[in-house]
Amino acid sequence: MTMIEIAGLTKLFNAGSLDEVLALDDVCLEIREHDFLTVIGTNGSGKSTLLNVIAGNIIPDKGIIRIKGKEVTRHPDFKRAKYIARVFQNPFQGTAPDMTIAENLLMAWLRGKHRWPLLSLNRKIKSFFRDQLASLDMDLEKRLENVMGTLSGGQRQAVTLLMAVLQTPDVLLLDEHTAALDPKTAAQVIRLTRKFVEEHHLTAIMVTHSMNQALELGNRTIMMHHGRIIDDISSEEKKKLTIDDFLNKFEDIRKQEKLTPELIGRLKALYC
Amino acid sequence: MNIQTEKWNNFLIIHLEGRIDGLTSTGFQRKVDQLTAEGHLKLILDFSRVIFMSSAGLRVIIQITRSLRPIGGEVILMTLPDQVRELFRVSGMEPFLKVVSGLEAIMPQSTSGPGEAISSRLDFGEFAVDWMALTGKTGQLLLLGDPDKLASSAYPEGDCHRVKPSEFRFGAGLAALGDDYNDFSNLFGETVVTDHHFFSFPAVTRPGVDYAFYTAEADHPFNFLYGFGFPGDFSGVFRFDFTGESPDLGQLLKAAATVASSSVFGVVMLGVSQGLQWMHLKKVPVLENQPPSGNIFAEDIFHAWMNFSPEREELNKTIITTGLVSRDPELIPERVRSFIPEKGGMHLHGIVFENGLLSRDIRDFETELARVARDFRAEKVVHLLPSSRLKSGFIGIINLDLH
Amino acid sequence: MELWIGAVNLGFLYAFMAIGTYITYKLYSFPDITIDGTFTTGAATASILIVNGWNPLTVLPVAFLVGSLAGFITGFIHTRFRIEGLLAGILVMTGLYSVNLHIMGKSNIPLLNDPTFVSLLAFYNPGLNPEFWNFLVLITTIVLFWMVVSLFLRTDFGLTMRSTGNNPVMIAAQGVSVVRNKIFGISLANGLVGISGALIAQYQGFADIGMGIGSIIFSLASVIIGEAILHSRSIFIQVLGVILGSVIFRLAVALALYLGMNPNDLKILTALFVLATLITTQFFRKKHEGRFTRMFHHHARIFRWSFLILFVLLFVFFVVKNRPKKENDAHRPRIGLLLANQSSLMTNTRNGFYDELRKLDYRPGENCEIIELNAEGDIPMNRTMVDHLVSAGVDVLVPVSTASTQAAITKVKEIPVVFATVANPFSIQAGFSDSNHLPNVTGVYGSAPSYELLKLFTMMKHGKQKIGTLYNPAFPNTKVNLADLHKALKSYPQLELSEVSVSGTSEVYQAAQSLAAKGISAFILINDLTVFNALESVIRVSRAQKIPVYSNDAERLQDGVLLVYGYEYYVSGMQAAHLVDRVLKGENPGKIPFERFKITSFGINYDMADQLGVIFPDSIRKAATITFIHNKLNKQPLVLPEDREIQTKTH
CATH class of the missing domain: 3.30.1330.80 (Hypothetical protein, similar to alpha- acetolactate decarboxylase; domain 2)
Incomplete structure (x- = not known):
């Protein structure tokens, strides 16, 4: 079943000015249910824009986005939250620092639901949260009443991840969510990511700068460059690839951009 | 450690001073690599002022010897302190190294540069x-x-x-x-x-x-x-x-x-x-x-x-x-x-x-x-x-x- | 003691506003200046409804709704149009000024004879001291309010509000509309401010257009004090801190007044206090390096507590030290003089009062004592000052100006009150007629006689004429004077009046020019504080366009007015001194009729006449009591008629 359908997505930033950027250039993409898609790309390739457009933080100039067959192209981010859960690159963005872990989890527990003036944060739900925190394996279950600000970046990212799956989302968006972490913590968060995606059979899209993660995680990888999807690698193909292949691919693109008819003519004359 | 160089006939004498250990051996290696890259292939390593050498230093010397030998180069070790001599002996490397007690023991070859006479x-x-x-x-x-x-x-x-x-x-x-x-x-x-x-x-x-x-x-x-x-x-x-x-x-x-x-x-x-x-x-x-x-x-x-x-x-x-x-x-x-x-x-x-x-x-x-x-x-x-x-x-x- | 309990009660009433500010400022980091306007809106709405017969408690939800609406507008402008929060607040606040005036219909609504929650409480008073009874009820209410607010902020909805302020990105990702949520929060906050305004209006007995000015700073100070004394992550403690902060702030104000601090200085002190706290919180947030900072940071709790203890000690010290020594001075009469601001209206009244008292053999510091306070234009301040004068044990209270008088007659029932320089005491419900009035109140009143001024004008200019006037409708006296002018005009059908209203001194020049452009032949100025303060602007137009100025203000002749006919407020002071004398000698103020001004002044300016090419007819020359000629003011000494009688008798 198709989970996300994207057609003709185009987004131009700073239109008409000197630093005009075509962040998305007629992007078409179909993501099926239980796909775990990793997205890699050069800086400014539009991979983060793609994620933001899916999440609703950025409204595209052209194109259509459907989630579960429903068109959401112009819906703002909060209206899509009933389908989508997010983990941000910046560990500070995913949680409210001055509120307790329990309160943060409650906010996630209510994702996409109406918030009534009810006292839901009772002993029962706290014990449920405690069990969930225990699954992170970070000894956070004892710190339910601690404020988020006292946690390390990695712990916060782990909690954000837990918050994202607390109400099983239709789509999980991960925006370079380990980029700001040290390698050891990043590995831990990646392990949790894999675990949650597998346990909950999630449909996930992960933007990453790490070719390793792109290769290692998920069943499908797309490569983006200058707002376009330049390659779509299936799970079978991924098994054969190495990081060098990714690097070569990007190197190829870089060279391709430098090619002019003159240069080709010169190279030909020097070659044969 | 401190490294000084001096030309002697068609050799380059490298005067080593101080400790050659895990800390200093990479600097030593880099210096020697630089000298060989400049074309100095016949080297005399003067150990007279070396106070201690660990096996890290030993590794560098073996590596230099190995890379210089096939290309007509040569490494001669001169005035070894007892500690260094013992290290070479224990490691079993002694037979492969050319060790002298002073410059007088080295026969200077023709002072002409490589190939000069025939090119x-x-x-x-x-x-x-x-x-x-x-x-x-x-x-x-x-x-x-x-x-x-x-x-x-x-x-x-x-x-x-x-x-x-x-x-x-x-x-x-x-x-x-x-x-x-x-x-x-x-x-x-x-x-x-x-x-x-x-x-x-x-x-x-x-x-x-x-x-x-x-x-x-x-x-x-x-x-x-x-x-x-x-x-x-x-x-x-x-x-x-x-x-x-x-x-x-x-x-x-x-x-x-x-x-x-x-x-x-x-x-x-x-x-x-x-x-x-x-x-x-x-x-x-x-x-x-x-x-x-x-x-x-x-x-x-x-x-x-x-x-x-x-x-x-x-x-x-x-x-x-x-x-x-x-x-x-x-x-x-x-x-x-x-x-x-x-x-x-x-x-x-x-x-x-x-x-x-x-x-x-x-x-x-x-x-x-x-x-x-x-x-x-x-x-x-x-x-x-x-x-x-x-x-x-x-x-x-x-x-x-x-x- | 009443002063302090009164301050605590005020603190409780202002706590609603402080909680509103806590919601916007602490939860959303949004210092919402709208509340300066909303506070008045709440008061205005409540007052007008009460005057129209509403129950004093049912007006509270209405005040809440009206306040919320104002907050909604600010929130909407801020979130939908992405206008900077402060700017959005200022926009709505400025707009609210006009809205408030429209709601009230005038700039001041007295509630003296209307039911308020205070009178409602008095009805159920089991016989306790009224302020103490108020205190008991208010503290119960505030504890309930504290529980409700704290619990609300712990509900799913409350937590969502707090998360929105703390991390909007995160809460949006959880499916919450940050925009909607913020608008709701700001509306809620302003609703609470509206309630606060409604309560304060009832408590002080009137609503006034200027009562909200500075609210944001005062409530910020309350929030900050609360945070300083009770620093906790618990929402219960935080809300309690804000309520206590509000009470402490009001106590501090009372203390400052008690110690004789100038209320103007109080404002800058408050501003500095808020500024200092804002800077230090920034400072702490950044965790600077450096030994001192680290030490300060490490011992923040100790510093906070020492601050509090120091404050309490100082407070107790000053209260004990400055306790009025009533018994010692029992034989010497004590007079409380309360002025509304620093304008010459006040100072002239005051001078007349002092001079005449001396003539009646009262020597301040020797055989009597005068405690003089000045509210410096801050209308709510009058009330606290009345409290202060009462607790200082004055034998008679002399409020000068309508605002001060209003505060005095609302608060004081036992002590005699002798007011001065009030245009219309009936409009503030001091009485129904000169002789039928509040039992402890008497005084001097009167508004400038427009009829005579118009008559003098018709003597100068015959036939059909266009005349112009300008005024600030925000002042209660102005409204009275304007009505008087309209009434007088009915006797002069040949005169056609053009009116322009202004809202500040900066608009006077333009208003005068617009009148001149309409082809008027004279400016007829009624008594109005704004125009009075910007008279020079009218004179400039007068000189340039050769349009003479006629004024009811007897004190500005030398400044370029052609002709004045009116009262000198010095006389009001003189008359008040006589009334005080009678009261101190044991007369019942309830039996003393209100007095009108006894002397009118009539002045003409020859210098100005030369400049404008006007010649005064003989009849006018002879009648003038004041002349201005060759840059010199010639004026007969002011003597009250009864004194004149005495003088003529002795001669």
Whole structure:
């Protein structure tokens, strides 16, 4: 079943000015249910824009986005939250620092639901949260009443991840969510990511700068460059690839951009 | 630790002072690497002021000795303190090292520089090279296939030429190894033959250098789509060692053309790179792969067919290059013409090896050529453009009979 | 003691506003200046409804709704149009000024004889001291309010509000509309401010257009004090801190007044206090390096507590030290003089009062004591000052100006009150007629006689004429004077009046020019504080366009007015002194009728007449009591008629 359908997505930033950027250039993409898609790309390739457009933080100039067959192209981010859960690159963005872990989890527990003036944060739900925190394996279950600000970046990212799956989302968006972490913590968060995606059979899209993660995680990888999807690698193909292949691919693109008819003519004359 | 150097006859004395241990050994190694790269191959290590050396220092000394010995270099250890001597003894390395108690124990060899007596200096204005004339006869140029079919990817199975490695000593072309065409039809790639050894770089997605060392007993044929080859009778050898910016291959080979006698001559180069510009195929130009446009240089598919370096790449790599150079585009005989690209007047294929030390003695050219092919790890084989640069090395010149 | 309990009660009433600010400032980091306007809106709405017969408690939800609406507009402008929060607040606040005036219909609504929650409480008073009874009820209410607010902020909805302020990105990702949520929060906050305004209006007995000015700073100060004394992550403690902060702030104000601090200085002190706290919180947030900072940071709790203890000690010290020594001075009459601001209206009244008292053999510091306070234009401040004067044990209270009088007659029932320089005491419900009035109140009043001024004008200019006037409708006296002018005009059908209203001194020049452009032949100026303060602007136009100025203000003749006919407020002071004398000698103020001004002044300016090319007729020359000629003011000494009688008798 198709989970996300994207057609003709185009987004131009700073239109008409000197630093005009075509962040998305007629992007078409179909993501099926239980796909775990990793997205890699050069800086400014539009991979983060793609994620933001899916999440609703950025409204595209052209194109259509459907989630579960429903068109959401112009819906703002909060209206899509009933389908989508997010983990941000910046560990500070995913949680409210001055509120307790329990309160943060409650906010996630209510994702996409109406918030009534009810006292839901009772002993029962706290014990449920405690069990969930225990699954992170970070000894956070004892710190339910601690404020988020006292946690390390990695712990916060782990909690954000837990918050994202607390109400099983239709789509999980991960925006370079380990980029700001040290390698050891990043590995831990990646392990949790894999675990949650597998346990909950999630449909996930992960933007990453790490070719390793792109290769290692998920069943499908797309490569983006200058707002376009330049390659779509299936799970079978991924098994054969190495990081060098990714690097070569990007190197190829870089060279391709430098090619002019003159240069080709010169190279030909020097070659044969 | 502290390192001072001093010239003594054709040796360089390296005065070591202080501790050589895990902390200082990398600095020591770097210093020695720098000196050998500058051409100091005969070294005397003066230990008189060394107070302690750990096995980290020992490792550096063994490494230097090992790398200098094959290229005519020498390492002599002088005035060892007891601790260091004990270390060598315990490690069992003593027999392999030359240890003396003082300078008087070393027989200074001729003070003349390497090759000075047998070579002369040729000045080409912007640069100068050493030249050693040899007595090589003119060799017969062997031409295989037709390079013209390349641009249209039009080689049928029948165009595959099988050549025994014994037939020529040096050569280049588009070739593959194997017995069955169906087996290797998608493994053709830029190829260099050096000393009868075969190195090719298949035009596939993830290429690795494929090579076969020549032995007279197992004289497996090479399969060429096109190629050329010649015997190894050098009419002379250039040696060069530039400081600063080197002349590019175009300039260097123009200089070589002044000492060659045939209008198109063969060259074999061994050297250290200072930036290469190269091209190689990413797809095999056989008929099965032919694009609808019939032109692999068409703008929309060029990048799929050809890999190239937009700017000079590969620094300090050891390179073996073979190829044909024309003295004057006007004088190229008809049958050879298609083997020389329109521009640049030369067709060079090069093997890019890892970096390593080379001898600087002009007489060592052929032995070094054999050693590099045998001992060094090859990374790729490419078509070299005349704008590539070598900073030091040798060029062997072979006059050719073109008919 | 009443002063302090009164301050605590005020603190409780202002706590609603402080909680509103806590919601916007602490939860959303949005210092919402709208509340300066909303506070008045709440007061205005409540007052007008009460005057129209509503129950004083049912007006509270209405005040809440009206306040919320104002907050909604600010929130909407801020979130939908991406206008900077402060700017959005200022926009709505400025707009609210006009809205408030429209709601009230005038700039001041007295609630003296209307039911308020205070009178409601008094009805149920089991016999306790009224302020103490108020205190008991208010503290119960505030504890309830505290629990409700704290619990609300712990509900799913409350937590969502807090998360929105703390991390909008995160809460949006959880499916919450940050825009909607923020608008709701700001509306809620302003609703609470509206309630606060409604309660304060009832408590002080009137609503006034200027009562909200500075609310944001005062409530910020309350929030900050609360945070300083009770630093906790618990929402219960935080809300309690804000309520206590509000009480402490009001106590501090009372203390400052008690110690005789100038209320103007109080404002800058408050501003500095808020600024200092804002800077230090920034400072702490950044965790600077450096030994001192680290030490300070490490011992923040100790510093906070020492601050509190120091504050309490100082407070107790000053209260004990400055306790009025009533018994010692029992024989010497004590007079409390309360002025509304620093204008010459006030100072002239004051001078007349002092001079005349001396003539009646009262020697301040020797055989009597005068405690003089000045509210410096801060209308709510009058109320606190009345409290202060009462607790200082004055035998008679002399409020000068309508605003001060209003505060005095609302608060004081036992002590005699003698007011001065009030245009219309009936409009503030001091009485129904000169002789039928509040039992402890008497005083001097009167508004400038417009009829005579117009008559003098018709003597100068005959036939059909266009005349112009300008005024600031925000002042209660102005409204009275304007009505008087309209009434007088009915006697002069040949005169056609053009009116322009202004809202500040900066608009006067333009207003005068627009009148001149309409072809008027004279400016007829009624008594109006704004025009009075910007008279020079009218004179400039007068000189340039050769249009004479006629004024009811007797004190500005030398400044370029052609003709004045009116009262000198000095006389009001003189008359008040006589009334005080009578009261101190044991007369019942309830039996003393209100007095009108006894002397009118009539002045003409020959210098100005020369400049404008006007010649005064003989009849006018002879009648003038004041002349200005060759840059010199010639004026007869002011003597009250009864004194004149005495003088003539002795001669």
